[in-house]
Amino acid sequence: MAVAQESTASVSDVATFWVRVFSWSMIAVLAVFLASNYLVTTRDWPSIANIFLQESAGSLAWIQLAAYLAGFAAAAIYVLSSRAQTLRADSALISDANIFLIRAFFWAVLLIGLIDMMVSFLRVEGLLVGVVGEEMTKKLGRPQFRGTYLHMPLIGAGLVIAAFTRTLGFIWLTLLIVVAELAIVITRFVFSYEQAFMGDLVRFWYGALFLFASAYTLLEEGHVRVDVFYTNFTAKKKGLVNVFGSILLGLTFSWTIILIGMGSKSAMINMPIAKFEVSQSGYGLYVKYLLAAFLAVFAITMAIQFVSYFLAAVADYRGEPGKRQPAAAPTH
Incomplete structure (x- = not known):
């Protein structure tokens, strides 16, 4: 019985982790997108789409891609560092x-x-x-x-x-x-x-x-x-x-x-x-x-x-x- 309860709690913790990671990743991606949009629109940075459409995308496009990856990483790190925080919080x-x-x-x-x-x-x-x-x-x-x-x-x-x-x-x-x-x-x-x-x-x-x-x-x-x-x-x-x-x-x-x-x-x-x-x-x-x-x-x-x-x-x-x-x- 105790083993079953521990197993259920473990599954619940994993589900909570991924729900929180997904949610905070959405916030991070939105923030990076807005920053990238500003740089592309007003500072003439190349779009991140150039990475997939051109052979030579340039370092600025790769920086934006790295920023998205960093956003996902930051979301995961935040969730790991605040395990006690509930979904409602x-x-x-x-x-x-x-x-x-x-x-x-x-x-x-x-x-x-x-x-x-x-x-x-x-x-x-x-x-x-x-x-x-x-x-x-x-x-x-x-x-x-x-x-x-x-x-x-x-x-x-x-x-x-x-x-x-x-x-x-x-x-x-x-x-x-x-x-x-x-x-x-x-x-x-x-x-x-x-x-x-x-x-x-x-x-x-x-x-x-x-x-x-x-x-x-x-x-x-x-x-x-x-x-x-x-x-x-x-x-x-x-x-x-x-x-x-x-x-x-x-x-x-x-x-x-x-x-x-x-x-x-x-x-x-x-x-x-x-x-x-x-x-x-x-x-x-x-x-x-x-x-x-x-x-x-x-x-x-x-x-x-x-x-x-x-x-x-x-x-x-x-x-x-x-x-x-x-x-x-x-x-x-």
């Missing part, structure tokens, strides 16, 4: 890090929207020269300058603010969207005044609200399920369904967006960001390239959250204690 750690990223992006979007709107308003009314001077006004009219020296510092500010706050900001952003819409209605129909940046601001914040909130909604079990069968499943069966759903549907969906949108310099996400693409209206917000980045943020945060969800689902299947309860009742 890993799930919570990954989820908390992801929530921090989402919180930072929300603050960044809030700041960029407000500051860029002020700059656009002053430009269109001819008041910006009196505030920052003629030379800076010309520079702020160039997308690359505004993106690099105005938007990027604000993204950094979002990261700093996120480190000192705990709320995600969904409610505040929703309220500001309503205020922005109301301002458009009042200025258009009462004062006969409307500018392109006003509509751009609403679209910018709307996009962030729905795409950034998706991962948090997954955490709180808020996504709609077609649960004709799922509702009547036992906790173990629900865990099993969520295990396969996280991999076959969730991670597959997220990685499809990432690979198609960021697979090359000319991909639909990479190209607008690299060129700081803006709308044709010269006096609108200079944030069109960030709308493309929203898709990347959506896919990345969803991939990370699905890894966390996968770990929690395996723990549910195995009947481990400490299941996290959603903050609100799930939407079905």
